[in-house]
Amino acid sequence: MNKNIKNNEVILHGECMVFKSELPANAKKMQVKNNFVIVAPSETTGNHHVVDVMPGVEFYEDENGTLFMTNAVDTKIRCVIQSRHAEIVLPAGNTYEFGSQMEYDPFAARLQKVRD
Numbered sequence: 001m002n003k004n005i006k007n008n009e010v011i012l013h014g015e016c017m018v019f020k021s022e023l024p025a026n027a028k029k030m031q032v033k034n035n036f037v038i039v040a041p042s043e044t045t046g047n048h049h050v051v052d053v054m055p056g057v058e059f060y061e062d063e064n065g066t067l068f069m070t071n072a073v074d075t076k077i078r079c080v081i082q083s084r085h086a087e088i089v090l091p092a093g094n095t096y097e098f099g100s101q102m103e104y105d106p107f108a109a110r111l112q113k114v115r116d
Contacts (some may be wrong), residue, residue, distance in 0.1 A: 018090065021097035023068055026110060039067055039077060039098040049082045056092075067098045090101035 018039075030037070037059050042051035051057070056072035069075070071092050076088045090096055 006014055006052075007083040017099040018088070021068060021095050023070065023095050024059060024062045030061055032059060036078045037067075037069075039099050050080060051075055051077050051090075055069055063109060069096045069098070070094070071096070 013073050034053070036050040036051050036052045038048045051059075051069060052075075054073065054075070057075050058070050060068040060070070062068070069090075071090060071094060074092050075090045076087045077090060
């Protein structure tokens, strides 16, 4: 799926949330050692949400562990198990912030990350 993302729009890729953002002053560039970066880990199935590493794409992390990406080229977010979710193309020339959806557990009376 390829779409233009509005400034206040949240894109969902499974439990992974993606939205346009600004790079915080305290964000540090990540030294990526793999072919991809996990932008939302899977706690149960191993079906991580990932972005492939390529020229023109840089990843950053702020002091709270929030992950950011700048991209000079169109960039895809995908799942390790590709049949689970369709790829989403994040248009070039933006800064994106990644997070996880939260859900309320009424039995435990608390918010928790949606688990995959």
